[in-house]
Amino acid sequence: MDLTFISDRQHEILVGVQNVFPNAHHGYCFWHLRNNLKKMIPVKSKLRPYLVWLLKTCAYATTEKKFEDAYARLWSKGGKKVRKFLDAIPLECWANLYFKGQRYGEMTSTLAESFNGWIKFERTLPITPMVHSDPSHRVDLMNWFCSCTKWQLRGIPCPHAVCAIQRSGTPIFQFVTSYYSTLNYFNAYLHPIEPIHNYDKPNIDPKALTILPPIVKPGTGRPRKKRIESAGNNDKKAQKRIEVAGINDKKAKKGVEGDEIIDKKAWRCG
Numbered sequence: 001m002d003l004t005f006i007s008d009r010q011h012e013i014l015v016g017v018q019n020v021f022p023n024a025h026h027g028y029c030f031w032h033l034r035n036n037l038k039k040m041i042p043v044k045s046k047l048r049p050y051l052v053w054l055l056k057t058c059a060y061a062t063t064e065k066k067f068e069d070a071y072a073r074l075w076s077k078g079g080k081k082v083r084k085f086l087d088a089i090p091l092e093c094w095a096n097l098y099f100k101g102q103r104y105g106e107m108t109s110t111l112a113e114s115f116n117g118w119i120k121f122e123r124t125l126p127i128t129p130m131v132h133s134d135p136s137h138r139v140d141l142m143n144w145f146c147s148c149t150k151w152q153l154r155g156i157p158c159p160h161a162v163c164a165i166q167r168s169g170t171p172i173f174q175f176v177t178s179y180y181s182t183l184n185y186f187n188a189y190l191h192p193i194e195p196i197h198n199y200d201k202p203n204i205d206p207k208a209l210t211i212l213p214p215i216v217k218p219g220t221g222r223p224r225k226k227r228i229e230s231a232g233n234n235d236k237k238a239q240k241r242i243e244v245a246g247i248n249d250k251k252a253k254k255g256v257e258g259d260e261i262i263d264k265k266a267w268r269c270g
């Protein structure tokens with residue numbers, strides 16, 4: 001079975017994989033490569049999305065023609081920075097077409113990043129406390145007991161009990177409560193469940209269950225036909241009328257607004 005590593009090209013990882021696993025295959029995370037490429041291209045550049053798409057096409061390409069066409073356009077359109085970036089990453093480390101091992105469908109290191117976020121506290125510890133971060137517990141296999149009490153509460157061996165069971169060489173399933181067995185599951189549905197009769201249910205008139213709409217009392221006055229505009233729209237229209245009239249003084253504006261209110265009231269009365 002081929003061993004494959006996928007990383008973000010950190011120097012320590014590159015050296016460590018090469019020294020400890022010299023026969024393993026090392027692929028670069030496409031998500032990190034894409035972000036590295038974005039940093040080299042101005043945000044306002046119209047070619048930015050196009051160049052990122054070309055890089056993705058090259059990474060996922062499985063035929064030489066598709067790869068060469070996209071790589072040639074990426075090389076010519078990208079400029080000096082993009083060309084320097086492409087020269088720094090070997091093709092066999094990021095392009096599917098030239099990868100010598102198997103990536104098993106993984107183009108990014110998302111799984112490792114998720115695990116890294118899960119151990120956010122433990123990863124700051126030295127290596128020894130990191131391995132032994134969980135305090136020790138007392139396990140009694142004869143009485144199905146663990147001092148963490150999880151085994152007793154759930155009926156399934158906790159991680160501490162599992163370690164002890166594996167050391168004893170006994171199958172783990174023998175230490176799981178019988179309530180989780182398939183035999184008890186089948187026995188729960190062995191006898192038929194009879195339907196409930198209606199003799200003990202109250203008689204309810206179906207018409208009484210009909211929900212009628214609420215009674216709405218009409219308001220006084222003539223019903224409104226035009227919708228009520230928002231305050232922002234009213235302010236904009238008033239400001240536009242003031243600007244058209246050429247009035248900039250605050251007092252004059254108030255006067256104009258007051259005259260408009262009086263005119264509206266007079267119009268309604270008339």
